Amino acid sequence: MTSFFKASVETLPSALLKQRSDANERAKKSRVGKVWLVGAGPGDAELLTVKALRAINTADIIFYDYLVSDDIRALFPKNVPAHYVGKAKNQHSIAQEDLNQLLVKQAQLGLTVCRIKGGDPFIFGRGGEELLELRTAGIEAEVIPGITSASGCSTYADIPLTHRGLSQGCTFVTGHAEKSLDVNWSALAQLNHTLVFYMGLTRADEIAAKLLAGGLAADTPVAIIENGCRRDQRDIVSTLSEFPAAVIREQVQSPALIIVGEVVRMKEKLQAQVQLHVSEKQYLLA
Structure with missing residues (x-):
């Protein structure tokens, strides 16, 4: 039956075949x-x-x-x-x-x-x-x-967005704006939250200045994560007062996140544990 059907189709006049094609296209x-x-x-x-x-x-x-x-x-x-x-x-x-x-x-x-x-x-x-x-x-x-980038990139950088005793929450802020950022900087600085700025590279000076004016300490740790969750991810750790200069010095390119808060200090602690165990393994194998 299949071969008969195929043969029948092949013998249809070309005009009828075109009508069928048009009908299929309309469907x-x-x-x-x-x-x-x-x-x-x-x-x-x-x-x-x-x-x-x-x-x-x-x-x-x-x-x-x-x-x-x-x-x-x-x-x-x-x-x-x-x-x-x-x-x-x-x-x-x-x-x-x-x-x-x-x-x-x-x-x-x-x-x-x-x-x-x-x-x-x-x-x-x-x-x-x-x-x-x-x-x-x-x-x-x-x-x-x-x-979302804040979660993925921070995790790949060994930076927890929240951590008991360090941060009670996390706030995402866009650094993209036509003119100035419409943010209540004083409230943001007093939240005791990890602050994650998306698209904030070109506003690094403004972010630092406004958070400092809002009451955050100059030595508050800041991480800049470039190309997060990619093979060429780069993590740059600095402080609130110094990170705008680090952006320029390290020639950071988009896409990049800016993470502000005490949780950034966890990166060094977590990576120190990795190095400790690597050293122990090397000693045992020697």
Whole structure:
């Protein structure tokens, strides 16, 4: 029966075959599309969730951000179109409003769209704006959480964001603003929290000056984490008064996080334990 069906199709007039092709195309376009807003985490491909990887592998089209690492992009299916729509400082490949509409239109064509963001879509990722636009347009859309940079990068640097006796909480602050940062610096300085600044490199002087004026001690430890959770991660430890100079001296490049607080001192303690055990093993083997 299968061979008969195949033979029958092959003998159909070309006009009828074209009609069938057109009907299939219309059916595809009438299919309801969906958009996945996927958090890719801070860079290490092994930190992708199973759900995120499944969304990537079932997508008809992919749109990815600046902070999606090379290792993660290497996992994109080769036969699926992948388009860069990222934003670096003063370099926007597409306006946010246009991107929102692009996602809507692709879903309206019946496509399964995978919109991949570094970190987590809902933490300084404008995921809320995109989700609102999609759902307002009647598009089915779902968010897949990702490990946010503050958590992933600090962990890879051996810096706990909270630690008994050192920090009672953690506060995330964006260093991105058109003019000055609209932050209650005095309240921030008095929280007894670990402070994590995203996108704060170009405002290092302002961050240091305002926190010092708010009451934080000049010797408060600060960690600058460059390319966190990637093979070339670099950790630079300094103090609140000195870290702006360290940013310049070490020629720190984005992406980078700034972590302020007593928990930064745990890095040296935790790594000292590693070195102690390495030395013990070397002694026993000698």
